[in-house]
Amino acid sequence: MHAPASAIAGEEVTISTNGSGKATFYLLGPGVSRKSDVSLGSEVQLKAQDLQNAGEYFAFLCSDTCRSSSFYVTAAKPASLTFLVHPSRVPVGQGDAVSGVALPFDQFRNLVLTPETVNFHLLEGTASVFSRSSQTRDGIAWFRTASQKSAGTLQVDASLGDLSARRAVQQVASDPCNLRIKGERTKAGILVQTEPVRDCAGNPVPDGTIVSFTATDGNGRSTVDAPIKQGVARAQLEAPGATVISVASGVAMGNELRIGAQP
Amino acid sequence: MSRMATIFALLLASSLSSYGADSPVRVQLDSTKAIPRSVESLTEQVILRDYRFAWTSIAQALEFNTLDPLEGAFTGESKQALSQSVTSQQRTGLSQRYVDQNHKVQAVFYAPEGDVIELHDTAEYQLQILDSGKLIHEEHVVVHYIVLMTPAADRWMVRHLQAVPQF
Numbered sequence: 345m346h347a348p349a350s351a352i353a354g355e356e357v358t359i360s361t362n363g364s365g366k367a368t369f370y371l372l373g374p375g376v377s378r379k380s381d382v383s384l385g386s387e388v389q390l391k392a393q394d395l396q397n398a399g400e401y402f403a404f405l406c407s408d409t410c411r412s413s414s415f416y417v418t419a420a421k422p423a424s425l426t427f428l429v430h431p432s433r434v435p436v437g438q439g440d441a442v443s444g445v446a447l448p449f450d451q452f453r454n455l456v457l458t459p460e461t462v463n464f465h466l467l468e469g470t471a472s473v474f475s476r477s478s479q480t481r482d483g484i485a486w487f488r489t490a491s492q493k494s495a496g497t498l499q500v501d502a503s504l505g506d507l508s509a510r511r512a513v514q515q516v517a518s519d520p521c522n523l524r525i526k527g528e529r530t531k532a533g534i535l536v537q538t539e540p541v542r543d544c545a546g547n548p549v550p551d552g553t554i555v556s557f558t559a560t561d562g563n564g565r566s567t568v569d570a571p572i573k574q575g576v577a578r579a580q581l582e583a584p585g586a587t588v589i590s591v592a593s594g595v596a597m598g599n600e601l602r603i604g605a606q607p
Numbered sequence: 608m609s610r611m612a613t614i615f616a617l618l619l620a621s622s623l624s625s626y627g628a629d630s631p632v633r634v635q636l637d638s639t640k641a642i643p644r645s646v647e648s649l650t651e652q653v654i655l656r657d658y659r660f661a662w663t664s665i666a667q668a669l670e671f672n673t674l675d676p677l678e679g680a681f682t683g684e685s686k687q688a689l690s691q692s693v694t695s696q697q698r699t700g701l702s703q704r705y706v707d708q709n710h711k712v713q714a715v716f717y718a719p720e721g722d723v724i725e726l727h728d729t730a731e732y733q734l735q736i737l738d739s740g741k742l743i744h745e746e747h748v749v750v751h752y753i754v755l756m757t758p759a760a761d762r763w764m765v766r767h768l769q770a771v772p773q774f
Contacts, residue, residue, distance in 0.1 A: 410743050416772050
């Protein structure tokens with residue numbers, strides 16, 4: 345029996361046999377098990393559908409005794425690109441924060457192990473912000489890069505020949521920076537509010553981010569947490585005496601505000 | 608009657624235990640060369656446990672031609688290919704035994720976000736091929752596998768298992 349040393353997934357293979365008389369032919373491989381009667385000296389045709397999965401195949405020819413042969417089926421040409429990108433949301437200006445892994449597969453979902461060049465391309469709007477060609481190694485190409493300075497959608501593309509895959513990463517403002525507050529005494533107490541809250545790159549910090557206002561007067565300290573709404577955070581503090589108000593959000597501290605006692 | 612059934616079950620279990628599916632699966636995992644992310648110790652232990660379990664499951668599924676062992680350890684392409692192997696063997700009456708499995712596994716790629724790991728497994732085992740329970744072929748084989756594993760809720764699953772001539 346003579347089998348080829350290797351074959352391509354999804355292509356027919358012919359195995360030649362020697363001798364005369366009847367025998368049983370067996371084929372065992374990933375996803376396939378075949379048994380048939382054959383005449384020795386004839387050729388055994390393996391159909392394309394029997395050889396769709398890449399891997400090692402064993403062929404046996406049994407009459408009085410069994411003879412064996414094995415061969416490998418390798419992946420066909422790339423037909424799809426699996427592209428994993430992380431994270432889906434990322435603060436701006438973070439080093440090595442965005443990464444992508446691309447894996448080419450053939451039409452039968454075999455991992456293509458021959459080196460292939462994958463082009464990674466990152467766009468902010470129409471502006472290209474990152475581009476790299478990377479060769480697959482053992483079926484994998486990858487990249488890692490920093491998030492950009494501006495909040496918004498980062499388009500992440502991977503392409504291999506005619507194949508392409510696109511993902512999106514939402515870049516959001518980082519931690520608040522330079523918190524500024526202003527306040528005034530009202531009948532109900534002290535109304536205090538921030539200026540529009542932005543990160544150090546000037547991106548508006550998302551609504552819902554918590555800002556903590558702390559009032560210190562002769563009676564002690566009290567803290568009110570307020571979410572940012574439409575870019576600013578507001579709080580009503582009850583403090584009839586002279587009061588010092590401070591503000592913080594995450595690790596960022598803001599200015600202090602001194603309000604005189606209620607007249 | 609139920610006593611007879613119990614005795615039969617014990618006898619069956621005893622006879623099955625002498626076959627390849629009950630043969631020990633030895634796995635050594637070296638993750639020191641994985642890039643770009645290093646594999647944490649706890650992750651390494653879990654991958655080792657789950658990869659060994661996967662091969663125990665393959666041995667059971669292909670020896671007894673049952674799909675049940677494939678639940679839990681496999682997903683994606685590997686589960687599909689192994690399921691096809693089992694159903695195909697059910698039709699032909701063939702089965703395979705993987706005896707004395709020894710896997711030397713090296714982690715070569717661990718994704719930056721830890722969502723996929725690629726392993727190179729040099730597996731050695733005694734492969735027995737049976738036709739309707741009759742041994743027709745036996746040989747000691749060394750097979751190189753490229754393996755992709757991905758994390759699930761509480762385990763790592765084999766997503767891709769592809770034999771190659773060499774790494």
